[in-house]
Amino acid sequence: xxxxxxxxxxxxxxxxxxxxxxxxxxxxxxxxxxxxxxxxxxxxxxxxxxxxxxxxxxxxxxxxxxxxxxxxxxxxxxxxxxxxxxxxxxxxxxxxxxxxxxxxxxxxxxxxx
Amino acid sequence: xxxxxxxxxxxxxxxxxxxxxxxxxxxxxxxxxxxxxxxxxxxxxxxxxxxxxxxxxxxxxxxxxxxxxxxxxxxxxxxxxxxxxxxxxxxxxxxxxxxxxxxxxxxxxxxxxxx
Numbered sequence: 105x106x107x108x109x110x111x112x113x114x115x116x117x118x119x120x121x122x123x124x125x126x127x128x129x130x131x132x133x134x135x136x137x138x139x140x141x142x143x144x145x146x147x148x149x150x151x152x153x154x155x156x157x158x159x160x161x162x163x164x165x166x167x168x169x170x171x172x173x174x175x176x177x178x179x180x181x182x183x184x185x186x187x188x189x190x191x192x193x194x195x196x197x198x199x200x201x202x203x204x205x206x207x208x209x210x211x212x213x214x215x216x217x
Numbered sequence: 218x219x220x221x222x223x224x225x226x227x228x229x230x231x232x233x234x235x236x237x238x239x240x241x242x243x244x245x246x247x248x249x250x251x252x253x254x255x256x257x258x259x260x261x262x263x264x265x266x267x268x269x270x271x272x273x274x275x276x277x278x279x280x281x282x283x284x285x286x287x288x289x290x291x292x293x294x295x296x297x298x299x300x301x302x303x304x305x306x307x308x309x310x311x312x313x314x315x316x317x318x319x320x321x322x323x324x325x326x327x328x329x330x331x332x
Binding site: 151209 | 318325
């Protein structure tokens with residue numbers, strides 16, 4: 105069975121600080137996808153990134169970066185120079201093919217001005 | 218290109234009534250997924266459908282819940298005889314053909330409140 109663990113329930117940072125959200129996953133599949141979604145206070149789910157299990161290159165998109173390490177089954181998400189608009193719940197997820205996408209319990213990030 | 222459309226956005230029902238939640242996938246998408254989010258919790262998978270077929274319903278409660286994705290029209294999640302514990306946000310997602318579970322586009326959700 106697949107499992108995603110986001111050990112950090114809530115994180116508070118002061119604006120402009122960097123913050124890393126942890127994600128650890130378990131799967132027996134050799135091919136899978138990892139995802140991050142953002143859920144702002146308005147409630148919708150915003151897709152941030154998808155990573156294929158064969159591609160361990162780290163990715164950077166503006167202030168966002170992702171560190172995928174297969175050896176530790178982790179897919180961590182870092183926000184650099186955080187802003188108030190980054191305040192949201194962030195979900196890490198795992199899936200692919202006939203394996204349903206399984207979500208972690210989310211990390212609530214609060215960025216304080 | 219419209220995204221995944223869910224309606225209604227908010228639905229209020231009294232205990233024992235039926236709730237019908239609708240989801241129109243993105244144009245061209247043939248896979249539909251329903252997830253439930255209880256307050257302060259993550260998203261729990263309920264069911265995965267393709268046109269006229271239920272592919273995986275392992276997350277659906279055995280009673281009162283059903284889902285369909287007909288050849289024409291939106292996908293429907295139906296909850297009969299609702300109870301207070303059914304109060305939650307229900308999210309629908311879709312993905313293009315050949316990309317099952319590889320990238321889900323979510324709707325804005327339906328917030329169900331059972332009085």
